[in-house]
Amino acid sequence: MLLNAMNLKKSYHDITVIDDFSFHIDSSEIVVLVGRSGTGKTTLMRLLNNLEKADQGTISIEDAVLCKQGLKGAEYVDRKKRRLYQNKIGMVFQDYALFPNLSVLDNLLEAPLAQKLGSREELAAKAAGLLEQMGLDDKLEAMPSTLSGGQKQRVAIARAMMLNPRVLCFDEPTSALDRESSDSIGKLIQEIAAGGTGILIVTHDTEFGQQYGTRIVSSSEFVKNR
Ligand SMILES: Nc1ncnc2c1ncn2[C@@H]1O[C@H](COP(=O)(O)OP(=O)(O)O)[C@@H](O)[C@H]1O
Numbered sequence: 001m002l003l004n005a006m007n008l009k010k011s012y013h014d015i016t017v018i019d020d021f022s023f024h025i026d027s028s029e030i031v032v033l034v035g036r037s038g039t040g041k042t043t044l045m046r047l048l049n050n051l052e053k054a055d056q057g058t059i060s061i062e063d064a065v066l067c068k069q070g071l072k073g074a075e076y077v078d079r080k081k082r083r084l085y086q087n088k089i090g091m092v093f094q095d096y097a098l099f100p101n102l103s104v105l106d107n108l109l110e111a112p113l114a115q116k117l118g119s120r121e122e123l124a125a126k127a128a129g130l131l132e133q134m135g136l137d138d139k140l141e142a143m144p145s146t147l148s149g150g151q152k153q154r155v156a157i158a159r160a161m162m163l164n165p166r167v168l169c170f171d172e173p174t175s176a177l178d179r180e181s182s183d184s185i186g187k188l189i190q191e192i193a194a195g196g197t198g199i200l201i202v203t204h205d206t207e208f209g210q211q212y213g214t215r216i217v218s219s220s221e222f223v224k225n226r
């Protein structure tokens, strides 16, 4: 098991969105999370990416722990250990969240340079390799605003891959794409999974989910008796 989340609970004020839900992702799995709007899919993804804190439960990826169930609820590890966990998970946002004022190459270099994961030369070589794999080798110097939706999505994926995540999460990756671009993103996700990365995809696109998912999970399981 790669990612393991046990007995998660998350409430906003008096609304319990996730109640005693356990979940895992294995290496090379493409887990597709489906369910009605407002049922907590984005919340689960944000918990796994430490963008939101769980009230209760345990979350880990391999030997890196994010939080552990304690007597009074989820206890989060200190900053240094949290960094170890966060380096194992990446997220591609629905609106891509590219830096509009940076070139494609600089979008990819920003986080690994800030984290001192290598020299600019080493990281630029890695970025060029990833962009070539994604058919974007002629876009290194392009600004995000000049790219199509499918190309922006690919840049966002390459940017996440720069940090070598063991788990990669996608929130509605095809919502802004036509069928052809969706298929090429689906195939790219399959290639990433074949390399051993575990994938979590939230989608309303059932055709996409059935074609590319290896397991479907419904957000109706987040709360018992919903
Ligand atoms: N930051 C927040 N503050 C208060 N309520 C929130 C917050 N984020 C989400 N919610 C509520 O939690 C529920 C689940 O939201 P969300 O995870 O976005 O669902 P989904 O992604 O399945 O559409 C909704 O009722 C939403 O209004």
Ligand SMILES: [Mg+2]
Binding pocket: 041, 042, 043
């Ligand atoms: Mg959502």
